[in-house]
Amino acid sequence: MKKNLYPLIFLLALIVLPLLLRQEYYQHLIILFMMWVIIGSAWNLLAGYTGRVSFGHAAFFGSGAYAAGLLTYHYAISPWWGMVTGGLLATAVAFPFGWITFRLRGAYFALATLALNEVLKDAAKIAEPLTNGMVGILIMPTFSSKLPYYYIILFMMVLTILCMRLTVHSKLGYYFISIREDQEAAESMGINTTRYKMISLCIGTFWTGLAGAFYMNYMGFIDPSVVFSLQDLSIAAVLVGIVGGVGTIYGPAVGAFIMIAVQEFFRSGFFGLFKYFADKTGSSAFTTVSEFVKTAHTLGFGLLVIFVILLLPNGIVGDWPKIKRKVFRIKPEN
Amino acid sequence: MDVFWQTLVAGILKGGLYALIGIGMTLIMGVMGIINLAQGQLMMVSMYITYVLFSALRIDPYLSLAIAMPALFLLGVLIQKYFLNPLLKVDTILPHNQVLMTVGIGMVLTEVIRFIFKSDYRSVSTTYSNKTFFLGHISFSVALTVAFGIAVMFTLGMFLFLMKTDLGRSIRATAQDKEAATLMGVNTGRITVITFGLGSALAACAGTLLAPVFYIFPDIGGPFTSKAFVITILGGLGSTVGAIFGGLTLGIAESVGSTYLGMDYENIIGMIIFVGVLVFLPSGFKRLTKV
Numbered sequence: 217m218k219k220n221l222y223p224l225i226f227l228l229a230l231i232v233l234p235l236l237l238r239q240e241y242y243q244h245l246i247i248l249f250m251m252w253v254i255i256g257s258a259w260n261l262l263a264g265y266t267g268r269v270s271f272g273h274a275a276f277f278g279s280g281a282y283a284a285g286l287l288t289y290h291y292a293i294s295p296w297w298g299m300v301t302g303g304l305l306a307t308a309v310a311f312p313f314g315w316i317t318f319r320l321r322g323a324y325f326a327l328a329t330l331a332l333n334e335v336l337k338d339a340a341k342i343a344e345p346l347t348n349g350m351v352g353i354l355i356m357p358t359f360s361s362k363l364p365y366y367y368i369i370l371f372m373m374v375l376t377i378l379c380m381r382l383t384v385h386s387k388l389g390y391y392f393i394s395i396r397e398d399q400e401a402a403e404s405m406g407i408n409t410t411r412y413k414m415i416s417l418c419i420g421t422f423w424t425g426l427a428g429a430f431y432m433n434y435m436g437f438i439d440p441s442v443v444f445s446l447q448d449l450s451i452a453a454v455l456v457g458i459v460g461g462v463g464t465i466y467g468p469a470v471g472a473f474i475m476i477a478v479q480e481f482f483r484s485g486f487f488g489l490f491k492y493f494a495d496k497t498g499s500s501a502f503t504t505v506s507e508f509v510k511t512a513h514t515l516g517f518g519l520l521v522i523f524v525i526l527l528l529p530n531g532i533v534g535d536w537p538k539i540k541r542k543v544f545r546i547k548p549e550n
Numbered sequence: 551m552d553v554f555w556q557t558l559v560a561g562i563l564k565g566g567l568y569a570l571i572g573i574g575m576t577l578i579m580g581v582m583g584i585i586n587l588a589q590g591q592l593m594m595v596s597m598y599i600t601y602v603l604f605s606a607l608r609i610d611p612y613l614s615l616a617i618a619m620p621a622l623f624l625l626g627v628l629i630q631k632y633f634l635n636p637l638l639k640v641d642t643i644l645p646h647n648q649v650l651m652t653v654g655i656g657m658v659l660t661e662v663i664r665f666i667f668k669s670d671y672r673s674v675s676t677t678y679s680n681k682t683f684f685l686g687h688i689s690f691s692v693a694l695t696v697a698f699g700i701a702v703m704f705t706l707g708m709f710l711f712l713m714k715t716d717l718g719r720s721i722r723a724t725a726q727d728k729e730a731a732t733l734m735g736v737n738t739g740r741i742t743v744i745t746f747g748l749g750s751a752l753a754a755c756a757g758t759l760l761a762p763v764f765y766i767f768p769d770i771g772g773p774f775t776s777k778a779f780v781i782t783i784l785g786g787l788g789s790t791v792g793a794i795f796g797g798l799t800l801g802i803a804e805s806v807g808s809t810y811l812g813m814d815y816e817n818i819i820g821m822i823i824f825v826g827v828l829v830f831l832p833s834g835f836k837r838l839t840k841v
Binding site for chain 1: 646825
């Protein structure tokens, strides 16, 4: 029970929070945070537990988003059905892809995901009769308030984390880890590595596709450069995993929180700190700095990645004992 | 028929430059065993160096090769020494930490350049930027043809360097078997640093040569990174000769694709080739050329 105490407290806090925090801005941030927890966890199952790093998770996210969007756009079917089809379509995209790439050793899978991402982005741009090309797809949001979305994504996040926990702590999870640690050894123990890599990929992409479909519902607008974005989605998914800690259940949650925080920290100009100084002193230097800081969130994130990889290579959750030792001077027990 | 020859020529000219970027990446791949996902961004930095030299001091892009290449060599050396080599010592779950580091470095390079130069499109408009000459019915862009010539020179030079010199042999030895090379007295730590420097310098060369022809903007690095890794896969990981063929193939394929299918298809063709190679010829041209 003690193990589950913190997550449960955190979950309760998340349930109560929107009732106390009425500003839509904060609710929006928490919704995005929870969406990123899903994407990060899905990425983490594949990369952190199975050792197959995907550099193109946007491919699956975008497939999910388009599955939901196209159903509404062409057939006027409620985009909420897209939640199911989104996850399934993402898995359908992943299946042949994994079948081709998992036979190869080395960096091929990582690179092929990057390629898949670009191919799907271009395909969505070119196939105008189907996807509306660069114009994108616009649908009417179902709810005007943010609260329904908040609880839907919260529910999805809890499901994702439960799914990850069940998978990782089952026999399947041990197979995954054995493949990550030593594929040859796993194979000689009689594990069908290709099959279990495929299972890991399918679970991971299903949740990613679901998150994509939610994004379509929530934002109401998608276009190829948004949902297939290499930088804002694929790389960001990797960063969420790395910063939080690969191969840990709650690492992606920490990573997602930090990513959203860093993004907003920069976007709002250190929460309006510079603007405050500029108004107080009336100097234009602060205004310039504030303008720069607003555009620097990618830079901030890039620097964060470099420092995390150099200093905390296993992420914040993975290296938590190290942080405790170094920063808080707490001796490890026994 | 003229259209076809024209397409082919354009493809080969472009392919020569792609080969240059590809060789840089494949060298790093061979020695370090990682894909450098900042290769295009390093090229972008050299384009901006060329741009600054040209617009502030009126230095011709071809002369600025002498500045951009050493500068990027130095940048590559610093990156390898202080950001990538330290990662070899730490114990991690993921084998791809170095690759992720190059992603981070690529992002930082792009954003620093964006901070200095803003996102505006810049151009190095020399007198020969838009000039062409004709052989028969086929037009050759002057800038691209000269660039191709220089690229071929550097490629050959690189090849001779790798084959004939001591340092080149050490690099190849490290690529083949790091432990064995260490036992033979090769300082592999130094070799990785030099290799990353050389790889960056080759990217710089390509960037400077492309500067008179392309618009320059901070995000131009990304597409070139993906082109470079398509070439690397196509050529076979770590194969120099393969990278040359890979570069030419990609250049021609893109050119043919954009002529006969439309400009939109240029990128998608590279990726289709990539997937095709993974399925049918997983070790790339290396399997055919054996070098």
